[in-house]
Amino acid sequence: MQITDMLAQAGGLQSIARELEIEPHEARSGAEALLPAILGGLRKQAQGGGGGGLGDLLGQLGGGELMDQVLAPQKTDVAPGDAVLGQIFGSRDVSRTVAQSASAQSGLSPELLKKMLPLLAMLVTGFMSKQGAAAAAPGQGGGLGGMLGGVLGGMLGGGQPGQQGGALGGLGALLDANGDGNALDDILRLAGKARG
Known part of the structure; x- marks a missing residue:
C-alpha cells in the first residue's frame, strides 16, 4: 500500500482538507506532489544519522503526537511541522522550491502547498513514528530506516526497493537531476541558485 493511501485511511488527508478548506481530492493531489521531497529529506537524515538516528530524530520532533495534533478537530499549531521541515x-528557500515544483506537478497554488507542507510533515513524521514503534522489536535500531526504504520503494507506485532512481517517483524523480535516487541534494542546489 502506498503511503498516501495509508495517510488517507488514518484520516490525515481529510484533516488537511478540513484545515485548509479544500476538497479532499486536492489534499491528496498536493500530498502526492509533496511527499517525495519530505520522504527524501527524512531518508537523507536517516543515512546521515546511522544507528537509531531516524527513530531518535522522529522522537525529538514530537513522535506520534504530531500525527495526533493534525487529526485533532481543533486548528493545528504548525510550529512543530516547520521544525520538521x-x-x-x-x-525556507528549500521549502519554497519544493512548493513551486509541486505546484507545477499538481496544478495547486504554491501558496496552498506552502501551507500544506508543515501539516504533511507532521502527519508523515507522526505516522512513521507510530509505525516504527509498532514494527521495531526492542534493541533493533534499523526498523525505521528499513521502513523508510520500503515506503520510498513503493512511493507513488514508482520502482522496486533497491532501484533508487525510480524509488522517489513523481516529483522526486523530476527533481533528482543527478539520478542518485535522492532529490534533496538537487533541491538544495536549486534553492541556492534561487537565493543568488
Whole structure:
C-alpha cells in the first residue's frame, strides 16, 4: 500500500482538507506532489544519522503526537511541522522550491502547498513514528530506516526497493537531476541558485 493511501485511511488527508478548506481530492493531489521531497529529506537524515538516528530524530520532533495534533478537530499549531521541515530541508528557500515544483506537478497554488507542507510533515513524521514503534522489536535500531526504504520503494507506485532512481517517483524523480535516487541534494542546489 502506498503511503498516501495509508495517510488517507488514518484520516490525515481529510484533516488537511478540513484545515485548509479544500476538497479532499486536492489534499491528496498536493500530498502526492509533496511527499517525495519530505520522504527524501527524512531518508537523507536517516543515512546521515546511522544507528537509531531516524527513530531518535522522529522522537525529538514530537513522535506520534504530531500525527495526533493534525487529526485533532481543533486548528493545528504548525510550529512543530516547520521544525520538521527545518530539520530535513535546512532552509525556507528549500521549502519554497519544493512548493513551486509541486505546484507545477499538481496544478495547486504554491501558496496552498506552502501551507500544506508543515501539516504533511507532521502527519508523515507522526505516522512513521507510530509505525516504527509498532514494527521495531526492542534493541533493533534499523526498523525505521528499513521502513523508510520500503515506503520510498513503493512511493507513488514508482520502482522496486533497491532501484533508487525510480524509488522517489513523481516529483522526486523530476527533481533528482543527478539520478542518485535522492532529490534533496538537487533541491538544495536549486534553492541556492534561487537565493543568488
